[in-house]
Amino acid sequence: MTTRADDDASFLARDTVDCLPDGALARKLALGRPLRVKLGLDPTAPDVHLGHTVVLRKLREFQDRGHVVVLIIGDYTARVGDPSGRSSSRPVLSGEQIDANARTYVEQAAKVLDPQRIELRYNAEWLDMSMEQLFALTRTTTVAQLLERDDFAKRYAGREPISILELLYPLMQAYDSVAVRSDVELGGTDQKFNLLLGRDVQRAYGVDEQVVVTMPILPGVDGERKMSKSAGNHIGVSEPPQEIYGKTLSLPDRAMPGWFELLLGEGMPPRLTPRDAKHALARRLVERLHSAADAAAAAAQFERVFVQGDTPEEIEQVSFAATDGPVHLPALIADCFGGSRSDARRKLAQGAVKLDGATLGADDIDLAPERLEGAVLQVGKRRFRRLRRAA
């Protein structure tokens, strides 16, 4: 016969990659108390993107069944930084920055999680330990065990540097599990090693071992690599509707089924053409992260700007200085859209700049203010500004 716990377990194990060990989740659920489901966060990266939401959605399912999500802010590790040469991506952060990042993170995660059922913890609380305690922790694991991890193995074999601190990270993460008594830890499949190590370390400390749940990795908008901010192929959950919509449409068709599965938890609609399916996907994502009205507006604007080649309904206004003489266009473009004046000149030469729909050329360096007043300045396909003379 199947119990309630078995049912819950099979529901929660749905679309996971690993749920280890076998039967462990059902046993935990059978305890009948709210489980503590852990997720560790890197406080250096406050930008939550769709890739993270795959794991967050699973956490939400736990919450909806009465369990508690324990978010751990890795403030201690961030404060220490990573001394190995390859670590420009791990700057040392101040306490205030970490707090601000954590707040921002929770705010963004709340688009998926139920903020009422989150326990927020900072790992400096327990990692700021004595040497003696550190020794106890490091004794639980051997170097060989750590070098088992795929990326360490590759780097070691390739004679690339691995700092002791990097080796220590998995141990610190594992100790987090000891400290918060986690029943379950979630992560992407790339976290599998660390999550399993958590079990070993918990056992060494005589704590009940956590269940390891891994989720598939979401590919980025390039359809190739894992979605990440550093790869520049991400869609942030806080991005404006228009951005989310447009970026979703840039997804290669072949990556669509995966996105439907991982983000919406359903198969791709079988009857739609790729084009309609992608628009439907984009709409659903904007609806979830913003609202139905925003989604409709984003769809309309996309149609207008990219299909019809028209200007958007709403254009940001910008004022230009009302000098006596002509206005220096490269300077104006640089001010409006960023970049250098030289870059603006190149854009002009490439026919990328339009004024009220008319393409300007490399010779249009100085324009009379009268021509600019009230006009729409466009650079490329998607950047628009309405010009107003400063009073």
Added chain:
RNA sequence: GGCGGGGUUCCGGAGCGGUCAAACGGGACGGACUGUAAAUCCGUUGGCUCAGCCUUCGCAGGUUCGAAUCCUGCCCCCGCCA
């Protein structure tokens, strides 16, 4: 402690006395095309008062008509052996 390899434009990585604002690849941006902010093709990718000028090749000096390239000192990084 010993031996060896390095620090170049956003990233990776060529260049090793002039033809170097610096190959090539990636990324980014622009154009054409498209259902698409995809793919593909073409182009751009230090700054500026832009047919010219100015500032870049770890830092500081030096040699030379001329240095990313040679010399001296310094700083930093990496691997191997012990």
